[in-house]
Amino acid sequence: MSSVFSISRFAAIASKEFIQMRRDRLTFAMVLGIPLMQLVLFGFAINSDPRHLPTAVLIQDHSPLSRSLTQAMVNSDYFDFTAVLQSEAAATRAIERGDVQFVLQIPPGFARDVLRGDRPQLLVLADATDPAATSQALGSLRQLLNRVLERELTGPNAWLRTGPPAAELVVHAAYNPEGISQYNIVPGLMGVVLTMTMVLITALAITRESERGTMENLLATLVRPLEVTLGKIVPYILMGYVQAGLILLAARYLFEVPMFGSLTLLLAVMFVFIVANLAIGITFSTIARNQLQAMQMGFFFFLPSILLSGFMFPFRGMPIWAQHLGQVLPLTHFLRIVRGILLKGNTLTTIAPEILPMGAFAVVALAIGLTRFRQTLD
Amino acid sequence: MSTTQHAPIIDVTGITKSFDEKVVVHEIAMQVLPGEIYGFLGPNGSGKTTFLRMLCGLLRPDRGSGTCLGFDILTQALEIKRRVGYMTQRFSYYEDLSLRENLDFVARMYGLAQRRQAVDASLERLGLAGRQKQLAGELSGGWKQRLALAACLLHQPSLLLLDEPTAGVDPSARREFWEEIHGLAADGLTVMITTHYMDEAERCHRLAYIAYGRLMAQGTVQEVIDGAGLVTYQIAGGSQPATSAKLRSSPAIAQAVAFGNSLHVSGHDRAAMEAAFRELLTPEQTWTPQPSELEDVFISLMKQAEDNFR
Ligand SMILES: Nc1ncnc2c1ncn2[C@@H]1O[C@H](COP(=O)(O)OP(=O)(O)OP(=O)(O)O)[C@@H](O)[C@H]1O
Ligand SMILES: [Mg+2]
Numbered sequence: 001m002s003s004v005f006s007i008s009r010f011a012a013i014a015s016k017e018f019i020q021m022r023r024d025r026l027t028f029a030m031v032l033g034i035p036l037m038q039l040v041l042f043g044f045a046i047n048s049d050p051r052h053l054p055t056a057v058l059i060q061d062h063s064p065l066s067r068s069l070t071q072a073m074v075n076s077d078y079f080d081f082t083a084v085l086q087s088e089a090a091a092t093r094a095i096e097r098g099d100v101q102f103v104l105q106i107p108p109g110f111a112r113d114v115l116r117g118d119r120p121q122l123l124v125l126a127d128a129t130d131p132a133a134t135s136q137a138l139g140s141l142r143q144l145l146n147r148v149l150e151r152e153l154t155g156p157n158a159w160l161r162t163g164p165p166a167a168e169l170v171v172h173a174a175y176n177p178e179g180i181s182q183y184n185i186v187p188g189l190m191g192v193v194l195t196m197t198m199v200l201i202t203a204l205a206i207t208r209e210s211e212r213g214t215m216e217n218l219l220a221t222l223v224r225p226l227e228v229t230l231g232k233i234v235p236y237i238l239m240g241y242v243q244a245g246l247i248l249l250a251a252r253y254l255f256e257v258p259m260f261g262s263l264t265l266l267l268a269v270m271f272v273f274i275v276a277n278l279a280i281g282i283t284f285s286t287i288a289r290n291q292l293q294a295m296q297m298g299f300f301f302f303l304p305s306i307l308l309s310g311f312m313f314p315f316r317g318m319p320i321w322a323q324h325l326g327q328v329l330p331l332t333h334f335l336r337i338v339r340g341i342l343l344k345g346n347t348l349t350t351i352a353p354e355i356l357p358m359g360a361f362a363v364v365a366l367a368i369g370l371t372r373f374r375q376t377l378d
Numbered sequence: 379m380s381t382t383q384h385a386p387i388i389d390v391t392g393i394t395k396s397f398d399e400k401v402v403v404h405e406i407a408m409q410v411l412p413g414e415i416y417g418f419l420g421p422n423g424s425g426k427t428t429f430l431r432m433l434c435g436l437l438r439p440d441r442g443s444g445t446c447l448g449f450d451i452l453t454q455a456l457e458i459k460r461r462v463g464y465m466t467q468r469f470s471y472y473e474d475l476s477l478r479e480n481l482d483f484v485a486r487m488y489g490l491a492q493r494r495q496a497v498d499a500s501l502e503r504l505g506l507a508g509r510q511k512q513l514a515g516e517l518s519g520g521w522k523q524r525l526a527l528a529a530c531l532l533h534q535p536s537l538l539l540l541d542e543p544t545a546g547v548d549p550s551a552r553r554e555f556w557e558e559i560h561g562l563a564a565d566g567l568t569v570m571i572t573t574h575y576m577d578e579a580e581r582c583h584r585l586a587y588i589a590y591g592r593l594m595a596q597g598t599v600q601e602v603i604d605g606a607g608l609v610t611y612q613i614a615g616g617s618q619p620a621t622s623a624k625l626r627s628s629p630a631i632a633q634a635v636a637f638g639n640s641l642h643v644s645g646h647d648r649a650a651m652e653a654a655f656r657e658l659l660t661p662e663q664t665w666t667p668q669p670s671e672l673e674d675v676f677i678s679l680m681k682q683a684e685d686n687f688r
Contacts, residue, residue: 012486016475023474213470217529219436220464221487222456375455377436 005226013223013231017205021235027201031239035193035246043186043255053101053137056083056094063111069122069148073104076144078137095127101134102126114149114166115157121170128173142169186255187342188311190247191334194240194270195277195305196298201239202281203294205232211290216377225373229366233278240274241267251342260345269337269351272358276330279365286372305331330358387412387537387568388433390444390451395428395437402428404591404687405442410570410584415563417582418572421680425591426572427467430539433570434462447537460488463530467541467572469522473515477506477525480514481532488533496532504528520551527558538562540571544578556581576673587676589683595675603675608632609648610670611655613641615663628654632678644674 021027055073059066073079082100085091091103105123113120122145126134146165153160160166206228209215218228244267251257280301288294306312308326315326326332333354340346340354388410395403403425410416420426431437433446435455443450449457471480481500485493501507504524509517514525523543530538540559544552556578563569563583571582579585579599586596595602613621622634622641630650634643643665645651655665 006489008489009487012483016472016479016483019479020472020474212473213466213468214472215470216436216466216468217464217470218487220434220459220462220466221484222459222489223487376438377431378438 004224006222006224009223010227010231013227014234017232017235021239030197030201031243032246034197035189035243035250038189038193039186039247039250039254042189043250051077051137052080053078053134054082054099055079055102055104056085056091056100057081058085058088058091058103058105060108061106061110061112065111065114065148065152066106068152069106069145070104072144072148073141076140078140079104091125095125098127100127102137110167114153114160117160117166119164119166119168121168124169124171126171126173134173138171145169184339184343185311186247186251186257187338188335190244190251190338191273191309191331192306192311193243193247194274194334195331196302197243198236198240198274198277199281199284199301200295200298201236202232202278203284203288203298204291205236206282206285207288207291207294219375219377225370225375229282229370229373232282233275236278237271237274240277241270244270257342259342261341261347265348265351266338266341269341269355270334272355272362273330273334273337276358276362276365279362279369282369283365283372286369286374305329308332310335327357328361330361333358384411385448386410386445387414388416388444388446388570390433390446391442393429393432393439393442393444395425395432395440402591403432403439406588406591406593408586408593408596410568412568413563413566414568414583415559415581416568416570417579417585418570418588419574419579419585419676420572420588424588426588427541429588430464430541430570430572433458434464434539435459436464460533461536463533463535463538465526465530465538465540465543467545469514469526471514471522471525471529474513476511476513477501477517478510480525481529484529484532490533500528500532519546520548523547523551523555527555531562536567538567538569538571540569542572542574544573544575552578576671576676579672587679589680590687592683592687594679594683599672603670603672606670606675606678607646608644608670608675608678609646609651610642610644610668610674611651611665612637612668613643613655613659613663613665614639616660621659621663624658625654628658630654633674633681635674635677642668642671642674644670644678 057070059070070081074081079102083094085094085103088105091105094100094103103125105125107120107123110120110122124138124141126138128134145167149166150161153166209218248263252259281298284294284297284301288297304325308318308322309315309329309331310326311331315323315332318326337346337351337354340351386409388408391407393403393406394401406429418426418429428437432439433451435451435458438452443452445451446458447461451458472483475483478497478501481497482493485496490496498507501510504527506521506524506528509521514522517525527543544555547555552575559569559571560581571578573579582599584596584598585602587594587602595605597605618636618639618641622636625631625634625641625643630645630647631643631654632645634641643651652665659665
C-alpha cells in the first residue's frame with residue numbers, strides 16, 4: 001500500500017517547484033518587485049516633508065521668551081499660525097474638528113520657570129492621524145526649542161545651558177496613541193509584503209497546474225495531497241525569507257530603522273507567519289477554478305489584512321468588531337511581533353502570546369486546504 | 379499466469395457519470411482482454427475521456443462498478459494508478475521543464491528504484507536522448523507525443539490508456555507510433571486507445587463506439603460492421619450535391635456521403651433502397667453494391683444515437 005506521505009515524492013515536487021520558480025521570470029519579478037515597490041510607495045512617501053501646517057496657539061505666558069519661540073516656529077516654515085485660542089477646551093475642539101494640525105500651549109509662568117531652572121513643560125497637542133504629516137514638524141520643533149533656549153539664555157542665565165534642557169517639550173498625540181511613524185511602517189511593510197506575495201504565489205502555483213492541465217497527470221501518479229501541499233510550500237518559504245531579508249536590509253541601511261531586539265528571534269517567528277500565509281494560499285487554490293479567481297481571492301484576503309491589522313490604522317482606534325476580525329489575521333500579530341522585536345527589543349516571553357494565534361491560523365488553514373484538495377478531477 | 383491470462387484486464391458494468399445533471403457516460407459495460415489493443419471511438423463530447431478517467435481513478439463514477447487489472451475501480455484507485463500508464467488528451471507535462479526533468483519527475487512520483495537508468499533507457503528507446511535538455515514547451519506536436527508516451531511507460535505499466543495520442547501528428551509519425559503500440563501489445567501490454575481516425579480503428583484488435591455517452595457497438599471491426607446491418611451502395615455520375623439531397627429525403631436512405639467523385643449511400647433495407655434509386659436517380663447514374671466501411675457504420679450509429687438520445 002502507498003503510504004499517506006512519501007519523502008521522496010515530496011522532495012520531487014519541491015525540487016520541481018524550485019526549477020519552475022527559477023525559470024519563471026514573472027514570479028521572480030514579483031518576489032523582488034513587490035517589496036521594492038512597496039518600500040518606495042510607503043517608505044519614501046512617508047519621508048516626504050510637509051510644511052506650513054495649520055497651528056493654533058494658546059499663550060498663557062506673555063514673555064519675551066514666548067515671543068521669540070513663536071517667531072522661530074513661524075520662521076521654520078513648518079508651522080502657520082492660524083488661530084489664537086483662549087482656553088484648553090478650545091484647543092481640544094480645534095484638534096477634534098481638524099481645523100489645525102497642532103496646538104501649542106505655553107503654560108503660565110513659562111519664562112519665569114525656565115529662568116528658575118524648574119524645567120517647565122511646553123505642551124503640543126498634535127493630530128497624529130497622519131503620522132507622515134506630523135513627525136518631521138515635531139522633530140524640527142524639538143531642535144527649534146533648543147536653539148531658542150540656547151540663544152536666549154545668556155549672561156547670568158548661561159548656566160542653564162549645561163545639563164538637561166531648560167524646558168521640556170511634551171507632545172500629546174491625539175488619534176494615534178501608538179505613534180505610528182516610518183519606524184513603524186517599514187518593519188510593518190515586511191509583514192504586508194509577505195502576506196501579499198506568499199498568499200498569491202501559492203494560490204497561483206496550484207491553480208496553474210489545474211489550468212495548464214498538468215494536474216491531471218500529477219493526479220494520475222501515486223501522489224498524495226500532503227506531498228503536493230508541502231512540496232508547494234517549502235520552496236516559497238525560502239522565497240519569503242529572501243523578501244524579508246531584502247526589507248530588513250532596506251530598513252537598516254536605507255531608512256535607518258533602529259533594531260533593538262534579536263534578529264534570530266525575528267527570523268524564527270517569521271517562519272510561523274510565512275507558513276500561515278502559504279497555508280491560506282493553498283486553501284484558496286483548492287477553491288479557485290483558475291488563476292484569475294485565485295488572484296481575486298488573494299486580494300480579498302489582502303485587503304482586510306492591510307486595513308484591519310493595525311498597519312494602516314492604529315489598531316486600538318478601530319471599532320470593536322473590526323478589532324475582533326483583526327485578531328484573526330496573522331498580519332495583526334506579526335506586526336506586533338516585528339515592531340516589538342525591532343523597535344522595543346521584545347524577547348520571546350513578551351511576544352509569545354502573539355505567536356499562538358498565528359500558529360492556530362496556519363494549522364486551521366492547512367487542514368482546510370488538505371481536506372479540500374481533490375484527489376480526483378471531479 | 380495461465381489463470382490470469384484470460385481474466386479481463388478491464389471489466390466494468392453500468393458505469394455512469396453526470397456533470398451538472400447532464401449525463402455524460404451512461405451505463406457503459408466493457409471488457410478488455412490481456413494483450414488486446416482496444417479502440418475507443420465516438421464523436422466529440424461523447425464521453426471517451428470521461429470514461430478513461432474513471433478507469434484510472436481520476437474521476438469517480440456516479441453509478442456502476444467493476445475492476446481494472448483486478449482492482450476495484452471505486453476503492454483501489456492507488457493500486458490501479460501504480461499499474462496504469464495514462465496519456466492525457468491534452469499534453470500535460472511541464473512545459474517549463476526539460477525532457478529529462480519531466481521524465482525524472484515522473485520516475486520519482488512512481489518511486490522507481492533505478493531512476494537514472496530508467497530515464498536514460500526511456501530517452502534512448504524513444505529517440506529522445508539528443509533532446510533531453512530541451513524544454514518540453516519548445517517541442518513540436520509529434521515530439522511532445524513521444525515524450526508523453528515515454529513518460530507513461532516509465533513505470534512499466536500493465537495497461538496503457540491513451541487518449542487521442544495521435545491527434546495532430548503526421549502520417550509517418552503516426553505509423554511509427556502504431557508500430558510501437560503493436561510491439562508493446564505483443565509483449566503483453568494491454569492498450570486502450572481513443573481515436574477519431576478510421577485507419578487507426580482498423581488497427582485495433584477490438585473496438586467500441588460510443589455516442590452521447592452510450593455504447594452503440596463493440597467487437598472486432600468485422601463484428602461491428604456486420605452488427606450494424608448496413609447496406610451500402612456506391613453511386614457514380616451526376617451532380618453530387620443535388621443527388622445526395624434528393625436521396626436523403628427518401629426514408630429508405632439512412633445517409634449519403636461524398637467520397638471523391640462518387641457517393642456512398644447506406645441504408646438498412648436493400649429492396650427499398652434499390653426502389654428509391656430507380657425512382658430518384660437519372661439514367662446516366664449507376665449504383666453498385668459495396669461492402670460497408672467502418673466510417674459508414676459509425677456515421678449511421680451516430681445518427682441513431684442522435685435520434686434516440688438527444
Ligand atoms: N469536469 C467536467 N465538468 C463538466 N463537464 C464536463 C467535464 N468533463 C467533461 N465534461 C463534459 O462531458 C462531455 C464529455 O466530455 P469528454 O471529454 O469525455 O468527451 P470526449 O469523448 O473525450 O470528446 P473529444 O473527442 O472531443 O475529446 C462534454 O460535453 C464535456 O463538456
Ligand atoms: Mg476526449
